[in-house]
Amino acid sequence: MTGSDIDREIGREIDIEQRYVADLYARVDALRVVAAAGVLAAKRADGDRDAVAVWQAEVARLDAAEQGLCFGRLDMHDGRRIYIGRLGLFRDGDAEPLLVDWRVPVARLFYTATATAPHGVRRRRRITMRGRAVVALNDELLDLNSAGSGGLVGEAALLAAVTAERTGRMSDVVTTLQAEQDRIVRHETSGVLVVQGGPGTGKTAVALHRVAYLLYTRPHLRTRGVLVVGPSRVFLDYIGQVLPGLGENSVVTATIADLWPGNETSRVEPSETAELKGRAVMADRLAAAVRSRVQAPDDPVEVEFEGQVVRLDQRTCGRAVRKARRAGLPHNQARLAFQREIVDVLARRLIEDMEAVVLTDSGEAIDGGSPDGRLSEADLRALAAAGVVLGQDDHDGPRALLDETDRNGLRDSLLADTGVQAALDGVWPPLTPEEVVSDLLGEPTDGWSAADVPLLDEAAALIGFDDRAVFGHVVIDEAQELSEMAWRMLMRRCPTRSMTIVGDLTQTGDPAGATSWDRVLRPHVRDRWHLARLTVNYRTPAEIMAATTDLLAAHHPATPPPQSVRSTGQTPWRTRTIPADLPTVIAHLASTHTDGQLAIIAPTIHIRPLSTALSLPTQPDLTHKVVLLTPDQAKGLEFDSVLIADPTTILSAAPLGHNDLYVAMTRATHLLGIVHPGPPPTELSAIRELRP
Numbered sequence: 001m002t003g004s005d006i007d008r009e010i011g012r013e014i015d016i017e018q019r020y021v022a023d024l025y026a027r028v029d030a031l032r033v034v035a036a037a038g039v040l041a042a043k044r045a046d047g048d049r050d051a052v053a054v055w056q057a058e059v060a061r062l063d064a065a066e067q068g069l070c071f072g073r074l075d076m077h078d079g080r081r082i083y084i085g086r087l088g089l090f091r092d093g094d095a096e097p098l099l100v101d102w103r104v105p106v107a108r109l110f111y112t113a114t115a116t117a118p119h120g121v122r123r124r125r126r127i128t129m130r131g132r133a134v135v136a137l138n139d140e141l142l143d144l145n146s147a148g149s150g151g152l153v154g155e156a157a158l159l160a161a162v163t164a165e166r167t168g169r170m171s172d173v174v175t176t177l178q179a180e181q182d183r184i185v186r187h188e189t190s191g192v193l194v195v196q197g198g199p200g201t202g203k204t205a206v207a208l209h210r211v212a213y214l215l216y217t218r219p220h221l222r223t224r225g226v227l228v229v230g231p232s233r234v235f236l237d238y239i240g241q242v243l244p245g246l247g248e249n250s251v252v253t254a255t256i257a258d259l260w261p262g263n264e265t266s267r268v269e270p271s272e273t274a275e276l277k278g279r280a281v282m283a284d285r286l287a288a289a290v291r292s293r294v295q296a297p298d299d300p301v302e303v304e305f306e307g308q309v310v311r312l313d314q315r316t317c318g319r320a321v322r323k324a325r326r327a328g329l330p331h332n333q334a335r336l337a338f339q340r341e342i343v344d345v346l347a348r349r350l351i352e353d354m355e356a357v358v359l360t361d362s363g364e365a366i367d368g369g370s371p372d373g374r375l376s377e378a379d380l381r382a383l384a385a386a387g388v389v390l391g392q393d394d395h396d397g398p399r400a401l402l403d404e405t406d407r408n409g410l411r412d413s414l415l416a417d418t419g420v421q422a423a424l425d426g427v428w429p430p431l432t433p434e435e436v437v438s439d440l441l442g443e444p445t446d447g448w449s450a451a452d453v454p455l456l457d458e459a460a461a462l463i464g465f466d467d468r469a470v471f472g473h474v475v476i477d478e479a480q481e482l483s484e485m486a487w488r489m490l491m492r493r494c495p496t497r498s499m500t501i502v503g504d505l506t507q508t509g510d511p512a513g514a515t516s517w518d519r520v521l522r523p524h525v526r527d528r529w530h531l532a533r534l535t536v537n538y539r540t541p542a543e544i545m546a547a548t549t550d551l552l553a554a555h556h557p558a559t560p561p562p563q564s565v566r567s568t569g570q571t572p573w574r575t576r577t578i579p580a581d582l583p584t585v586i587a588h589l590a591s592t593h594t595d596g597q598l599a600i601i602a603p604t605i606h607i608r609p610l611s612t613a614l615s616l617p618t619q620p621d622l623t624h625k626v627v628l629l630t631p632d633q634a635k636g637l638e639f640d641s642v643l644i645a646d647p648t649t650i651l652s653a654a655p656l657g658h659n660d661l662y663v664a665m666t667r668a669t670h671l672l673g674i675v676h677p678g679p680p681p682t683e684l685s686a687i688r689e690l691r692p
């Protein structure tokens with residue numbers, strides 16, 4: 001065939017697909033009309049909120065599928081053609097789908113079939129759309145002659161996706177998901193799945209696609225809820241469009257600090273302090289702090305109750321405390337058991353006293369009763385307070401006065417009495433989580449820090465505050481950063497232990513963070529967790545990964561770097577400056593930068609001077625063409641180009657500074673430059689030096 005024959009053939013195929021896709025959009029439009037009518041009808045039916053929400057979710061799902069509705073076609077050896085897209089579509093009354101949702105089992109072949117294992121697939125076609133127009137097709141014939149794509153599926157489309165200029169927002173990768181990623185997305189476990197992989201291997205992308213997959217295949221999760229935990233608000237904004245883009249709007253996203261409702265400020269504190277607060281031993285200290293708030297009085301406490309005196313002595317209190325603790329309930333619930341116990345004793349004593357007055361064999365009243373055997377005024381008041389109504393006759397002779405209802409009434413009255421309550425609270429006070437943590441750490445002067453939140457949560461659990469949300473599935477991104485206390489908190493948020501945990505132990509920056517998944521998870525799930533690995537780096541080109549070799553070898557000699565999917569031909573560089581010139585050198589480099597979004601990653605001490613020199617906010621804003629941020633803030637993000645300012649300080653500023661530097665170096669999709677005041681750190685000295 002000549003070149004123009006091929007063009008004509010491609011044109012014909014595009015026309016065929018265009019007609020098919022036009023049918024699909026007509027179907028979506030028809031469903032949209034139904035959904036919009038559903039919203040209106042539900043609103044008119046006097047705000048049936050559930051129905052309104054269901055129809056609104058349907059509208060959102062259809063809207064989300066508008067871009068790239070159909071992205072693939074499988075031609076099977078048995079003659080079937082299967083179109084694959086963002087949602088499933090059927091023609092009315094027809095059992096055969098027009099479009100198969102990417103999450104149904106047969107669609108899996110689109111991601112996994114290879115020439116060596118085609119599983120009945122003859123041809124895989126990728127359909128590229130702009131708006132509603134089919135603009136390109138890319139076919140792979142899965143016969144053995146076409147083997148040798150190095151394990152990548154749809155290489156051309158993949159390379160186009162990974163080299164595209166970054167927008168400051170992550171997008172979904174549903175059209176180019178790779179086989180090793182797909183295996184994780186569809187992993188069968190309903191327990192804990194850990195996804196370990198080097199930088200840029202798609203851990204975040206995979207975790208989010210897994211959420212979309214789980215919501216589709218396990219619909220009960222929609223009502224139980226899914227929580228995605230990320231390292232910062234900036235990161236959560238960065239990933240915020242991925243799930244809505246996949247038609248899923250019901251997921252809650254939060255940082256650790258967000259998980260304490262109403263905690264607006266997130267005070268920054270020294271990493272050593274945060275590290276201490278993150279240790280598991282804090283759970284014991286909090287438990288001890290709560291326990292120590294329960295104190296039987298040394299000397300009896302006397303309270304006047306309706307003209308009588310009731311006494312709380314050490315022995316009675318001690319016995320009631322021990323009994324209340326036996327059930328192992330949280331503090332505030334056990335407090336109620338304690339109160340019931342004490343009030344029982346007090347009521348019994350009061351009744352004995354009263355009945356002693358009226359029940360003498362001789363019929364004589366003693367100890368406060370009237371001489372003719374009638375009840376004393378104090379008895380009458382106490383009984384009245386207990387809700388016991390005595391008729392005229394009741395005042396007469398001696399008799400067993402109180403039945404069970406009366407006794408209960410007396411107990412209730414004792415409980416409701418402010419004097420008695422105060423005495424009981426003196427022994428076993430009601431507590432709030434804030435009080436407990438303040439007891440231990442002192443009153444916070446400027447709100448709670450992120451490291452305080454797991455402590456507040458632990459205190460809440462000890463006390464029995466049960467208003468905190470739990471979820472059917474929890475995703476934890478950058479999980480290597482979490483402290484032991486944060487893990488305890490997140491486990492409480494997910495009683496079923498259905499979790500996807502993604503992270504990279506070579507990127508741990510927080511001194512309280514993880515060095516081994518086993519060590520982290522064993523206390524919570526023993527060995528009931530699965531590990532899946534990702535090995536291909538889609539973000540960082542080979543040249544930049546090569547620049548990290550010495551750093552990785554020095555600090556993680558046993559960890560192989562992930563294989564980069566591409567190289568750019570652009571070698572990273574470093575340049576030396578004198579310390580005082582750092583801001584001007586960086587500002588100059590930023591002003592001459594033209595290659596897409598640029599991140600300047602610098603240690604905290606340089607952020608203010610650099611923000612002045614660059615006229616940038618001190619807090620990162622991903623909508624800017626140039627973004628200034630610390631390595632910690634850069635976690636999980638990516639940029640077209642990265643400039644690192646002062647790597648030596650990044651290395652020395654934190655105990656795991658080498659991991660912070662590794663994070664900083666692996667954020668770029670194209671270019672990496674390093675500006676070092678003074679000599680370079682040895683781990684970077686092999687990088688090509690640019691001399692001014």
Ligand SMILES: Nc1ncnc2c1ncn2[C@@H]1O[C@H](COP(=O)(O)OP(=O)(O)OP(=O)(O)O)[C@@H](O)[C@H]1O
Nearest residue numbers: 161173176177178199200201202203204205538636
């Ligand atoms: N199958 C894929 N097709 C296209 N792009 C992909 C694919 N997998 C990952 N990517 C892209 O590679 C980049 C890195 O992905 P992601 O942020 O999920 O990696 P990560 O492992 O979480 O990285 P890190 O640990 O360094 O933060 C993203 O831009 C993502 O969209």
